[in-house]
Amino acid sequence: xxxxxxxxxxxIGIGLLGSSIALAARQKGLVEHIAIHTRSQATLARAEExxxxxxxxxxxxxxxxxxxxxxxxxxxxxxxxxxxxxAPYLAEGAIVTDVGSVKASIIRQMQPYLxxxxxxxxxxxxxxxxxxxxxxxxxxxxxxxxxxxxPPEGTDAAAVDKLAQFWTVLGSNVETMDANHHxxxxxxxxxxxxxxxxxxxxTASDLEMVTNSEVIKYSAGxxxxxxRLAASDPTMWRDVFLHNKEATLEMLGRFTEDLTALQRAxxxxxxxxxxxxxxxxxxxRRSIIDAGQEVDASDFGRHIV
Amino acid sequence: xxxxxxxxxxxIGIGLLGSSIALAARQKGLVEHIAIHTRSQATLARAEExxxxxxxxxxxxxxxxxxxxxxxxxxxxxxxxxxxxxAPYLAEGAIVTDVGSVKASIIRQMQPYLxxxxxxxxxxxxxxxxxxxxxxxxxxxxxxxxxxxxPPEGTDAAAVDKLAQFWTVLGSNVETMDANHHxxxxxxxxxxxxxxxxxxxxTASDLEMVTNSEVIKYSAGxxxxxxRLAASDPTMWRDVFLHNKEATLEMLGRFTEDLTALQRAxxxxxxxxxxxxxxxxxxxRRSIIDAGQEVDASDFGRHIV
Ligand SMILES: NC(=O)c1ccc[n+]([C@@H]2O[C@H](COP(=O)([O-])OP(=O)(O)OC[C@H]3O[C@@H](n4cnc5c(N)ncnc54)[C@H](OP(=O)(O)O)[C@@H]3O)[C@@H](O)[C@H]2O)c1
Ligand SMILES: NC(=O)c1ccc[n+]([C@@H]2O[C@H](COP(=O)([O-])OP(=O)(O)OC[C@H]3O[C@@H](n4cnc5c(N)ncnc54)[C@H](OP(=O)(O)O)[C@@H]3O)[C@@H](O)[C@H]2O)c1
Numbered sequence: 001x002x003x004x005x006x007x008x009x010x011x012i013g014i015g016l017l018g019s020s021i022a023l024a025a026r027q028k029g030l031v032e033h034i035a036i037h038t039r040s041q042a043t044l045a046r047a048e049e050x051x052x053x054x055x056x057x058x059x060x061x062x063x064x065x066x067x068x069x070x071x072x073x074x075x076x077x078x079x080x081x082x083x084x085x086x087a088p089y090l091a092e093g094a095i096v097t098d099v100g101s102v103k104a105s106i107i108r109q110m111q112p113y114l115x116x117x118x119x120x121x122x123x124x125x126x127x128x129x130x131x132x133x134x135x136x137x138x139x140x141x142x143x144x145x146x147x148x149x150x151p152p153e154g155t156d157a158a159a160v161d162k163l164a165q166f167w168t169v170l171g172s173n174v175e176t177m178d179a180n181h182h183x184x185x186x187x188x189x190x191x192x193x194x195x196x197x198x199x200x201x202x203t204a205s206d207l208e209m210v211t212n213s214e215v216i217k218y219s220a221g222x223x224x225x226x227x228r229l230a231a232s233d234p235t236m237w238r239d240v241f242l243h244n245k246e247a248t249l250e251m252l253g254r255f256t257e258d259l260t261a262l263q264r265a266x267x268x269x270x271x272x273x274x275x276x277x278x279x280x281x282x283x284x285r286r287s288i289i290d291a292g293q294e295v296d297a298s299d300f301g302r303h304i305v
Numbered sequence: 306x307x308x309x310x311x312x313x314x315x316x317i318g319i320g321l322l323g324s325s326i327a328l329a330a331r332q333k334g335l336v337e338h339i340a341i342h343t344r345s346q347a348t349l350a351r352a353e354e355x356x357x358x359x360x361x362x363x364x365x366x367x368x369x370x371x372x373x374x375x376x377x378x379x380x381x382x383x384x385x386x387x388x389x390x391x392a393p394y395l396a397e398g399a400i401v402t403d404v405g406s407v408k409a410s411i412i413r414q415m416q417p418y419l420x421x422x423x424x425x426x427x428x429x430x431x432x433x434x435x436x437x438x439x440x441x442x443x444x445x446x447x448x449x450x451x452x453x454x455x456p457p458e459g460t461d462a463a464a465v466d467k468l469a470q471f472w473t474v475l476g477s478n479v480e481t482m483d484a485n486h487h488x489x490x491x492x493x494x495x496x497x498x499x500x501x502x503x504x505x506x507x508t509a510s511d512l513e514m515v516t517n518s519e520v521i522k523y524s525a526g527x528x529x530x531x532x533r534l535a536a537s538d539p540t541m542w543r544d545v546f547l548h549n550k551e552a553t554l555e556m557l558g559r560f561t562e563d564l565t566a567l568q569r570a571x572x573x574x575x576x577x578x579x580x581x582x583x584x585x586x587x588x589x590r591r592s593i594i595d596a597g598q599e600v601d602a603s604d605f606g607r608h609i610v
Binding site: 262 | 406431432433434435436441443445446448450451453480486489490491493494495496497498499500501502503504505506507508509510511512514515517519520521522523524525526527528529530531532533534535536537538539540542543544546547550553554556557559560561563564567568571572574576579580582583584585586587589590591592593596598599600603604605606607608
């Protein structure tokens with residue numbers, strides 16, 4: 001008798017998320033066999049060199065055969081095509097999930113194609129770095145992070161529990177919520193911060209009165225913090241904004257409104273308005289540190305280096 | 306014969322910057338005597354408990370007597386009052402400098418009051434953390450960072466060299482530039498990033514559809530990065546924006562213009578525009594790491610914890 005939670009886990013896409021899941025699931029002894037498929041021959045070969053799995057498949061149909069867990073780890077925009085390609089080959093009773101940063105769009109893209117005989121449970125581990133590709137993964141990525149599952153109405157509760165158990169063993173806390181609510185929460189906690197970071201780095205690199213080498217040289221004044229998010233994968237993030245359009249635009253509208261008020265306060269020398277906001281925001285970082293979602297090191301501990 | 310670069314250094318204001326200078330100057334044996342003045346009795350007592358200096362002065366006039374180096378380490382908005390208060394007591398030939406984050410305003414505020422017999426050389430070490438107060442200082446703060454000096458036309462070159470030597474021994478690279486140019490460079494590399502960070506944290510905490518506890522819980526998606534800058538001292542930052550109004554508004558105008566273009570690209574599903582920007586920004590972080598102004602650890606090395 002085996003203790004494996006799943007007999008055969010198939011990962012479709014083997015970048016930062018896929019490779020981290022492979023390493024963590026192996027380390028925890030969660031799955032008996034790891035089958036890997038990805039789009040390009042080069043990435044598949046690299047995954048094999050890194051020994052991320054047990055079998056490597058050029059053919060996506062081949063990769064999902066007999067799998068009782070399929071995790072789609074591609075950019076969000078690829079999920080409809082993946083659902084179409086795998087649907088005819090999925091085993092009865094298999095759990096089909098994903099790790100995409102938006103959720104309502106994943107349901108719209110995948111659910112119409114998937115057979116009723118599988119359990120479709122979209123998921124999103126709130127864990128990542130600015131790196132991408134199969135070399136960037138590490139088994140500890142999910143420890144103490146949240147993983148949100150957004151099962152559509154009527155999903156089998158036992159299947160949801162089993163998938164929750166998988167993420168729990170990888171080190172995460174699991175929460176279940178509605179896909180639309182997820183997309184609003186992530187629009188403010190992840191998508192807008194990335195958009196703003198990309199934008200300020202773009203603005204800085206387009207100035208005439210300040211050179212790029214000055215921007216780089218004097219970045220320790222705060223600018224460098226923004227560049228981490230702005231170094232994230234372009235394809236992944238293009239897809240996130242295209243697939244979470246409404247919620248992102250909603251949050252962006254509020255952000256711009258607030259920023260216009262700050263601009264006005266600066267123009268009219270209204271120090272009280274500035275002081276009031278700047279005092280309010282300090283405690284939020286404290287709460288994030290207390291919640292274990294941030295390191296308790298000033299300047300991110302950079303001066304220790 | 307002594308090897309001290311200065312016989313008596315007076316620090317006016319003893320928060321993060323003042324205490325870091327005290328610790329670093331002592332460690333490097335740069336000054337014979339450190340005299341400290343600050344506004345409140347409580348902070349002065351704390352500085353003494355921490356043994357940051359050699360003498361502690363309630364009276365600012367008293368503190369600068371016989372000093373050959375005076376460094377003003379208060380918020381920018383306090384500098385005019387400080388200049389007025391110390392002017393009659395400054396020793397002939399003393400170097401008077403500061404560490405304020407804006408420079409043209411410092412010249413406007415201080416120069417009219419200072420006697421012609423002292424060397425007035427405004428300065429700004431591009432080094433800091435989100436912490437404040439005398440307990441937050443550390444001697445390594447200035448290592449491998451840039452310090453910008455903005456001597457007004459006609460300043461004695463030997464005095465500038467001596468002050469540059471001081472910062473060099475503290476570990477910094479020194480650059481000299483025009484105060485107005487400084488204010489534009491810092492508007493984009495420091496002031497705008499802080500304003501944006503304060504603003505997004507404010508927007509996030511005012512939402513009705515997403516609770517504050519959700520924002521905190523799921524902040525690892527990117528939001529937490531913004532909170533570091535938004536945890537900085539409110540008084541310091543109010544003063545920065547009030548005293549670098551024009552350059553901040555100029556950079557903010559460009560930022561908003563670029564953000565509006567991104568908003569439009571999202572609304573119309575223009576993935577190519579998004580992809581093009583997101584690809585351009587990645588390399589800037591690499592340059593900042595190569596320039597030694599950022600740590601080369603993905604996710605700021607948070608997962609190591
Ligand atoms: N990065 C994060 O911080 C983070 C955090 C949470 C969730 N996510 C989500 O996780 C998913 C994967 O992100 P990641 O960071 O792992 O990305 P990544 O490192 O760039 O890897 C993406 C993988 O998907 C494959 N792929 C790319 N485009 C494809 C297409 N059109 N069709 C089929 N396969 C394709 C790539 O294959 P080839 O190399 O073979 O082309 C690669 O194996 C995304 O949906 C993202 O929203 C990311
Ligand atoms: N923090 C950074 O990252 C950073 C980086 C580079 C440059 N700077 C610049 O360095 C300067 C000091 O910043 P900091 O971070 O060291 O600040 P801080 O930790 O808040 O310390 C400020 C010091 O100034 C005193 N002070 C405050 N208001 C005053 C007033 N109206 N009159 C006289 N003294 C007053 C405070 O005295 P009491 O406690 O006695 O009231 C305290 O000793 C600012 O000009 C800032 O722009 C800061």
